[in-house]
Amino acid sequence: MPDKVTIATVARHAQVSRQTVSNVLNAPHIVRDETRRRVQEAIAELGYRANQAARQMRTGRSRLIAVRIEPTRDGINGSVLDRFLHGLTETADAAGYRVMLYTATGDDQEIATYDDLLGAYELDGFVLTGTDHGDPRTAWLAGRGVPFVTFGRPWDAPESHPWVDVDGAAGTAQATSRLLANGHRRIAFIGWPEGSGVGDDRRAGWRTTLTAAGLDPDGLHRETEDGVAHGERLMRDLLATPEAPTGVVCASDSLALGALKAVRAVAARAAVIGFDDTPVAAAVGLTSVSQPLAAAAASCVELLTGVLDGHPTDPHVLLQPALVLRHTA
Amino acid sequence: MPDKVTIATVARHAQVSRQTVSNVLNAPHIVRDETRRRVQEAIAELGYRANQAARQMRTGRSRLIAVRIEPTRDGINGSVLDRFLHGLTETADAAGYRVMLYTATGDDQEIATYDDLLGAYELDGFVLTGTDHGDPRTAWLAGRGVPFVTFGRPWDAPESHPWVDVDGAAGTAQATSRLLANGHRRIAFIGWPEGSGVGDDRRAGWRTTLTAAGLDPDGLHRETEDGVAHGERLMRDLLATPEAPTGVVCASDSLALGALKAVRAVAARAAVIGFDDTPVAAAVGLTSVSQPLAAAAASCVELLTGVLDGHPTDPHVLLQPALVLRHTA
DNA sequence: CCGGAAACTTTGAACGATCTAATCCTGCCG
């Protein structure tokens, strides 16, 4: 293995001082053209790469972004995080940042981890997913002045910090419109109990679209925890009512899959639309609302690096989902 | 924000020298009990955390492990990587390491990324997933003397480097035995074209189990690319033969899902078993072979940190999968 | 009470980059 190439090696090779090499890297405009060219050649020739640890010691910046990887609770939503992570890594890479993972069980343990990561690695920023009402984590980070972005709106105070989100209401609105366009008039919604920002948002899209079409949404919605079995139960329920729906929009693919089972079990012909476009949806041919995860990830990185590199952008990004048509609607 | 706490702050506070604090952290046994206690109190009181960048500069070790996150090709396998990543992060954490992500498209681009990562962050090691026959990446890493572990055996040279893998043959053998125990005699296998180590391994488990039971596997297997549609096509094919199978073991959940569709389409009652226990399998009630991903991740970290911290373990770990029984077998 | 080994602690340098401030050019004007 050849000797380690440091900035001093490059400087010697290009017959300039260390600082000039540093300038070529960090402030090229202050170096004369001819000198810059010579230095760049030396860099290329030697395969020099700036040591981040040394740079970080001086500048206090690590070019590292931390993201939490969750314990894959349902499994069905795991792949969403997966795609998001990939997009994040790719965009961060392009912006000269790297992604570091961490896990934590529980909010206070997570905050301890922040402390750890900041102390040991001087992380530049955090990307949080799945924030809830009154999340203590965002408060802690904001209090310490640590840059961060959340994927998901802070429902209680939308202006409080930078976020990126997907317009869930627009997604369910699209789904509902699709069913309306196909001639459906009794369109149900199966979602989560009131109180979760995301769930309420998705329900709202369905409700307003129905109302706008002059239809009455009352009695056509059901709430439950997420899960295939729950979806199936509620859909059987709906199908058994006197005015059974001919189509249903669901807050998740799990619920939709359950609904689909119920429909098939009673040999009905109701249309079903899910949410998240998970692999499950693709596998069983379920029409579903797809979140632009790569774009969301890119926006997160953009917001964060914008703050870090001193050219901040609009700190609130709301992306539009798209309906992926398959067999069920 | 309080001033940064460095080793010097702690030293002053505990009335010892910097080096003694360093010794308490890295070689506690050479410090007298009473001194150590005093230093540890100071550390706790001040909330001191060793700066990794500075440590790394001196030691050349970053306590960072790199893992590739793939572009989620199929989507169905995405969640496997996801669970693996989570396990990796958790175990690495416990061993005092952190996980850094990277992506790359194509082997040579990936090698360039290695160079980048090693040069800039002095990564301690790599975890590779999905290695193929004659992988240039492992050769490059080995040539540079960079520690790494692969999740997946190097089929062409099993002794060449440390790896962790799941015994696919044992998995399909379990699946086949299960079907035998349930009275099935004509048990088919749908897998991938010959040549992929993983695929061949999974087929072998089925074949040897059938043979051991005195049954003839000939004519009962089909090969195709991965995908639901392919699985469905081949299963229809099998069901249409004079001696149609009453059960089928598949090399993946995608194939199994397709097979299941075919079975239902022709109103047959054949049992179906998939592989990987993806969320899809859980959602549709498909019996599937489950890989112990958390254990695999833990083994990867153990192997890697073992090499790094100088107490190497057996460099080849083969884990046993488990059959998850659901409705289809 | 002293010599000396063992146990423990401290000092100074080094890792590889950037910051600050000082020095060196170069061209231009009086």
Next chain:
DNA sequence: CGGCAGGATTAGATCGTTCAAAGTTTCCGG
């Protein structure tokens, strides 16, 4: 031809840690 402005370049200090070597204390046996 000297002086000077301004850009280009360089020398030295510094970030927080660990290594190597030197210094100090403690403990025993003679």
